[in-house]
Amino acid sequence: MASEPELADLARPKAPARSAQLAEYIALIHPADVEPPSAHYSWDEEQRRLLAAATEIASSLAADNAWRKRLDRWRRWAAAATALYEKESLGQAPARMLAQLAELAPKRAVEVLDYLIETSSPLKGRRGSGHVAATSDRNLG
């Protein structure tokens, strides 16, 4: 016997599947929450999910020979998103991803940071998020 659908599932129609690029944009750049608050997992679990998403993006960036193109695309997304949402800086996701990249592929991380700095990309972080980047990569292990 099929279980009864939960009330929340009835109220919210299923969203179409996300493309890889959209998922990357949401995980890395989008300045607001997309998913509704969930009672299904804790704050710790949420942090684990964010870290897993950052690790996945870092891992694919480390393996990507066209990584400069990808950083350029992220920069265009960041410019559009911060203008649209009138935000001065991005959230912690880019810093989290760079910290994971430094762990997975340190040499590529130096190349990436070098490129972000030389191109004045907002992904390298600003003072607020920079502080997080500077300390969180130590705390992330």
Place this chain on the structure above:
Amino acid sequence: MWRLLATETLDEPTLTRWLAHDEQTRALAATPLAEIDSEMATRLFRQLAGDESELVRRAALNGLRYGSATAEWKIRLGLEIARDLGDIDALETVLLVAENANFALAPDLIAIARDAFLTTAHAERLRDYQLVSALQKIDPDQHDLLFDWIWARLEWLAEESKLAWTIDTLPDTLCVLIREVGTTDDLSDALRRFSDSELDTLADEALVDLLQWLDPGADALTRLHGRQLRRPATPPPRRAAVAAET
């Protein structure tokens, strides 16, 4: 960046090139550099702690705040940054870092901390908790530094416009402390300043608070009230001059 520095993946030429780029990049590097013990990191951190950009100096201070290792030279740098910023929160942070590391401040560091504390007398907005906490850490007797700060603030307030409603006078948190450590000499000093005043500046509002906190039942204060009541109702000279002009 901390990981890249700690694992020495990041070489000095690359880092030096980054530091020459812009203040945001220098600020990004300043915080993790505080945590690295190598000769290169120490040298670059000292350089960034004295950077012309406040953003970078604050980032260096963050490195001291969140770093797990401290040393006398780091505390000294932190106190100097706090003094130059005139920021009570920054000062209290550095003192807290020293206290947490069981680091007793040598007399020369106490002198820098006192200077840093006194520079906050010129801040428009005050942070009560940090003010009292820093005072307790710098001057265990809490009297001399407190009253040096109060007189410095009164002199600064006397020069500020009374219309500047964003300026704090004396924080209420000081009430208990002033009642506890204030002396009759302090009361006399406050009364003399009050008598000399034209009663039309922010400093006078602060003086009224101070007199009440020191000893509201003091004979000298009662006599002053009596004199004020008997005085003819003439405006103070500055107000009279303004009235004559208009």
